[in-house]
Amino acid sequence: MSKFKQFYSLAKSDDHQGKVKKMNYTNQMNTIELLNITKTFNNHRAVDDLSLSVPKGSIYGFIGPNGSGKTTTIRMMMNIFYPDSGVIKLFGREHSGSRINNVGYLPEERGLYKKMKVREILRFHASLKNANNINQEINYWLNKFDLTDWANKKVETLSKGMSQKIQFIVTIIDRPEIIILDEPFSGLDPVNTEVLKAAILELRSDGATIVFSTHDMGVAEKMCDYIFMIHKGKKVLDGTLSSIQDKFGTDTIRIQTEGGYATLQNIPGIEKVNDFGQMQEIRISPEADSQNIIRSILSKTYVSKFETAKPSLNEIFIRIAGPEEKEVKNA
Amino acid sequence: MRKIFILTKREFITSVRSKSFLIGLIIAPILMGGSFFVIKLTEDKVDVSDKMIAVIDHSGIMVEPLSEVLDERNQVIFDEETGERIRPAYILEIIEPAKEDLRQQRLSLSNRVRNRELHAFIEIGPEILHPGEDNEKFRIMYYAENSFVDDVRDWFSITINNQLRQLRVAELDIDSELSRDLFFGIRVEGMGLLSLNQETGEVNEAKRSNIGDAIAVPYIFMMIMFMIVMMFTVPLLSAVMEEKIERIAEVILGSVTPFQFITSKLLGSILVSLIGSGVYIFGGAITATQMGFADSVPYHLLPWFFTFLLLNIMMIGSIMIALGAACDNSKDAQSLQFPAMIPVLIPMFVMFPMLKDPLSSFSTGLSLIPPFTPMLMVVRMATPVSIPVWQPVVGLIGVILFTGFTIWISGRIFRASILMQGTPPKFMNLVRWASKG
Incomplete structure (x- = not known):
């Protein structure tokens, strides 16, 4: 069985367990439910028999390589695309052909009318979304994102980061119950990333359910209650970070040595070495003994730090979607 | 409905605030009315300077009568009240035909025309009184820089032929008093039809038919609809494409x-x-009334005009929106813009044949093809000819159905293509998007 298939079957069982766990954990309704949805474009199956349940009040992270089907799935949630088959439920019911109130959507590619002023465009979108206390909300968010001085400037005068923050305010101006964000942090500097993270967490603490896609595995690990990975249109991971990591076992050793990367070559039992310069991350083969490996390393160099660990989300991502997976699959 | 209202409000405000709207509203009527105004303004500004015309008379019979007629004509070139000259005087310069090199003589006279010494020169053939078998011998040729549209040529044509007729009649030895009537022409006047006033029961006299009723009114309706459709639907293509990009x-x-x-x-x-269209129509109606053409404004047609205009806007506008969604670069947009404008371009091409015979099977058939109906039916209805009542009604039903179909298809293309990048809007792709939605 290829590694891809192995992970896929693992994800299926993980999904099942995850659902049970969620139901037991929160005992509350799923705000978003996708049941066996499929979408094909020009003979290319972008999303393949995908099912997903997002519990109310959770932060759900979508990860997956470029072109894996994340954006298509999100657009189907938003009713912008219709699935070829399957059912999508928001707030417990289907909304075929209509826009759902109380859902905020930040697309991957942002766009605002450039000739409109910031306050004007926020008012426009707030009216479209039938928001309450429009002026109050606009002032609050402009102040929070340090954009008050730009309220009467045209959008075309804003920097990319500022436009992105305005776009985020547009998304959440009506305080929606579901917030769907496609790559919300892309292109933001670390300071603005932190500001945006804080805003997302604030909205979650107010009761919103948040789904966001990201390529930043660190953000997904730290912020998400649940992580969902899609690869080639299929679901390959779904669950909490620890449940996902548990499936991959403790097959990772983080090590700091005097000899560095070169001394870790050609040691039996080491499947792969990730070199971070000052530190290396070793993946050991399933049949190998970590004690034998450390003995082999100690015979070659001085070890200053050594720990066994679960694989990071980044490592798991690469194992599923990286070139290795292709090699294994094509073998 | 609330969302539609908010979006419509934004679209409306953006449009009316745009420079193109304001310029279109002001410039288009100026361009349309401007030419008419310039004609009115310049029709009295005739060049009244003397026009010297050289005559080479091979027949030897025309110089004298022509000179006599010209003397009479040149007496009546002044305004009777003011005494101001209102027409140019025509002055003849009689040239003896060259005996040897006639071509050289013509060339030298041509150069004199080029040097503005002469306005033109006329060469009269030797057998004009009794044309024989040789065509070359009874030709009358008028040489000038722009002889095709020269009023002087028309004057000489009429005058020479009148003189020839008189000479021919004189040869028949008929009393000149009796022969006078031979040259009295009577024009056939174009009249409209009499009608019954439904309120008073009186018979309305027929109106004298004029260029305004026959051509100007339908032409103006057609032009207004054309301009409005072009001004307010074509920009939808680039606007939607921009929103996509x-x-x-x-x-x-x-x-x-x-x-x-x-x-x-x-x-x-x-x-x-x-x-x-309101500004154009009511502005035009007020202007026409001020200028004394109030009777020519067909107010009864306005409901039809606005109904067909709105349907045309919806039909072409939805096509433009769909194509805007399908394009992601201006090159594609330009190539699609022309075919999308065919419903307004074809009526422009066939307008004049249609004005000539609004009841022909060609006119009727074409005006009942839904994409062309809004413009062509209005044109036909605006002519003085009575169109059978069923035709505008059937045309309207056809346009309503076709517009509904166009919006439905456009909606499918829009939904399928608005988020698609890098797929060119080829015909087959458009068909696929329209069929799959």
């Missing part, structure tokens, strides 16, 4: 459905086009 469309589609998006765009266009 700038990724604005997806943000908006997060809050509204494609149907609401398209509807609000069409409603925005309809509102601005109502303002535009």
